[in-house]
Amino acid sequence: MQLSAEIFTPGELKRIAAAVYQHCGINLHEGKQELIQARLTKLLRRSSFASLSDYLDHALANPDSDEFSELIDSLSTNLTSFFRESxxxxxxxxxxxxxxxxxxxxxxxxxxxxxxxxxxxxxxxxxxxxxxxxxxxxxxxxxxxxxxxxxxxxxxxxxxxxxxxxxxxxxxxxxxxxxxxxxxxxxxxxxxxxxxxxxxxxxxxxxxxxxxxxxxxxxxxxxxxxxxxxxxxxxxxxxxxxxxxxxxxxxxxxxxxxxxxxxxxxxxxxxxxxxxxxx
Ligand SMILES: C[S@@+](CC[C@H](N)C(=O)[O-])C[C@H]1O[C@@H](n2cnc3c(N)ncnc32)[C@H](O)[C@@H]1O
Missing domain, CATH: 3.40.50.150 (Vaccinia Virus protein VP39)
Structure with missing residues (x-):
């Protein structure tokens, strides 16, 4: 599916932020909108859903699904290292x-x-x-x-x-x-x-x-x-x-x-x- 950043409406961004906050506490405030757009655009390009709203309907209604897991993953950072903060x-x-x-x-x-x-x-x-x-x-x-x-x-x-x-x-x-x-x-x-x-x-x-x-x-x-x-x-x-x-x-x-x-x-x-x- 070919998606561009413009198809993320303010309503969709709010919906994503609310679901992520409710599920795992990650606070995607307004300043994070560009990050959501960039990371989800990449994710959606690889998915088989026909539209963004189909994807969101599925992922947000099924917190145990692979799609929801991928969504959370793409919005959080996993940065770490051995003996970090030694x-x-x-x-x-x-x-x-x-x-x-x-x-x-x-x-x-x-x-x-x-x-x-x-x-x-x-x-x-x-x-x-x-x-x-x-x-x-x-x-x-x-x-x-x-x-x-x-x-x-x-x-x-x-x-x-x-x-x-x-x-x-x-x-x-x-x-x-x-x-x-x-x-x-x-x-x-x-x-x-x-x-x-x-x-x-x-x-x-x-x-x-x-x-x-x-x-x-x-x-x-x-x-x-x-x-x-x-x-x-x-x-x-x-x-x-x-x-x-x-x-x-x-x-x-x-x-x-x-x-x-x-x-x-x-x-x-x-x-x-x-x-x-x-x-
Ligand atoms: C930046 S890494 C920190 C890794 C390691 N603790 C360190 O300091 O190097 C943050 C990790 O928190 C995880 N994470 C985010 N929200 C979480 C939640 N609600 N419950 C459990 N893990 C969560 C992410 O998946 C990510 O792997």
Whole structure:
């Protein structure tokens, strides 16, 4: 189907923005209209629907359809990288994990639970898993460590589960982790794959953060980074309250570097910028 940007009427743009906001909290305010037009025009060119209104009628009435999933995907950004915002991983390795492992040992438990709440293509949960595995090896003993990794986009989850990346993408991985936790992927391409030990520590699942969560806490630490920026304040407020509830006592919350909790009512202890603790 050949579509040009002019066929997006203000009514259609409003309809798309309202459905996206209602379904996943992404706030496509008026300034985002060009983005909607550009990204949806591309998407619609590839679709088999006869008109834009047919496409919207189908996608917006069926939030579980592939079309709706593609629509959300094309309007959100999945930008991520290994060890992005590296001070979070430093804090995890140097301050939090040694204390957590000592506490668990003293309590006769070996269970460690982390959550990457908007995991995108997997670089974040794998960076967490490498950091945790390194700490477990240093501590010795047998541990039951699991990193839950969720995202609303089925497309990014597919890439994440594969755990294979272009060599350029793994450049930020610290050298001592590269040798232990990355290997050449099978096949003719020059891809690098996260080793099975690290991959098996990460459980990927589809989850819309605005909907009920099909798991219970307590979780030891949550990375909820660079997703709240797309939500408005009331949506952020609800999410922060739910994240606090699912964390265990002493649990940590890491937010993206442009996502402070300023203006949000919460009970977290401020540790350092974008790092918070449930006390
Ligand atoms: C910019 S990426 C952030 C990735 C990673 N956390 C990081 O900081 O590098 C934002 C991710 O949030 C996901 N997302 C957007 N809305 C969501 C929602 N309502 N529930 C779950 N994930 C969502 C997108 O699919 C995207 O993969």
């Amino acid at each position: 001070d979070h991983f430093d804090y995890l390795a140097r301050a939090f994990l040694p204390q957590l492992l000592a506490r668990r040992r003293a309590a006769g438990s070996n269970c460690i639970r982390g959550w990457s709440a908007a995991s995108s293509t997997g670089e974040e949960p794998y960076s967490i898993a490498m950091t945790v595995q390194h700490a477990l090896e240093a501590a010795g003993g047998t541990w039951d460590a699991l990193i839950l990794a969720t995202d609303i986009s089925t497309r990014v989850l597919k890439i994440a589960r594969e755990g294979s990346y272009d060599p350029q993408r793994v450049e930020p991985v610290p050298p001592q982790f590269k040798t232990k936790y990355l290997a050449k992927a099978r096949g003719p391409h020059p891809f690098v794959q996260v080793v099975p030990k690290i991959r098996s520590m990460v459980r990927f699942a589809h989850l819309n953060l605005l909907e009920p969560w099909p798991f219970v806490g307590p979780i030891d630490f949550i990375f909820c980074r660079n997703v709240m920026i797309y939500f408005d304040k009331p949506t952020q407020q609800k999410l922060i309250t739910r994240l606090w509830e699912i964390l265990g006592p002493g649990g940590m919350l890491f937010t993206g570097h442009s996502e402070s909790l300023t203006g949000i009512a919460h009970k977290f202890r401020y540790v350092q910028p974008t790092i918070y603790q449930k006390t």
